[in-house]
Amino acid sequence: MHFDQRTQQALRDAGLSRADVRAVSKAISEAAERDAETLGAFFDGVDTVYSDMEMAHSADEVQEHAVAYIDLYTHGSDIRGYLRFDSWGVPVDGGRPLTDEKVELSLGGTVNDRVRFAHDRDAL
Numbered sequence: 001m002h003f004d005q006r007t008q009q010a011l012r013d014a015g016l017s018r019a020d021v022r023a024v025s026k027a028i029s030e031a032a033e034r035d036a037e038t039l040g041a042f043f044d045g046v047d048t049v050y051s052d053m054e055m056a057h058s059a060d061e062v063q064e065h066a067v068a069y070i071d072l073y074t075h076g077s078d079i080r081g082y083l084r085f086d087s088w089g090v091p092v093d094g095g096r097p098l099t100d101e102k103v104e105l106s107l108g109g110t111v112n113d114r115v116r117f118a119h120d121r122d123a124l
Contacts, residue, residue, distance in 0.1 A: 002029065002076025028077045036072045036079045038097045039105070042117070043070040043083070052124050053107075053115045062121050083107070099123075 003011065003025055011021045043049065051063045065085045072081035072092060081092040083105065094106035102118045118124050 002078075025076075029074065032074045032077045032079055035096055036074050036081075039079070039095050039103055040070055040072050042097070042103050042119075043067050046119065049117045049119060050121045050124055051115050051117045053111065054113070062124050064121075065117075 003021065008021055011024070012018065016024070046067055049065050049067055051065060052061065053063050055063055068084040068086060068089075070081065070083045070092070072079055074080075079092065079095050083090055083092050090111050091108040092105050093108040095104060097103050098116065101120060101123045102116055104114055104116050106114050116124060
């Protein structure tokens with residue numbers, strides 16, 4: 001169960017049984033796993049994606065990235081992993097599908113920002 005002790009107690013105080021709290025925790029974990037699979041599929045088999053990432057060496061609002069791979073895993077409600085482009089990579093600290101053509105990742109490391117990615121430049 002990924003709820004901390006205080007959250008578990010608050011949910012029980014709100015009327016949920018221990019079994020209900022476990023069921024909610026499981027549903028949240030399963031939703032995170034589905035999102036991670038959707039995010040991975042978004043990048044798999046794609047040579048190029050576009051993003052709204054701010055880059056120090058570019059004044060363009062939309063960036064083009066050659067994708068090498070994405071490796072994601074889940075722990076409770078957390079989605080973590082690594083996104084590798086052609087010449088650099090960045091840790092993934094969360095993410096969510098927005099539409100079939102657009103996703104958002106929370107990137108760590110040198111980016112430290114939420115970044116939207118799309119298969120088509122115009123989708124951003």
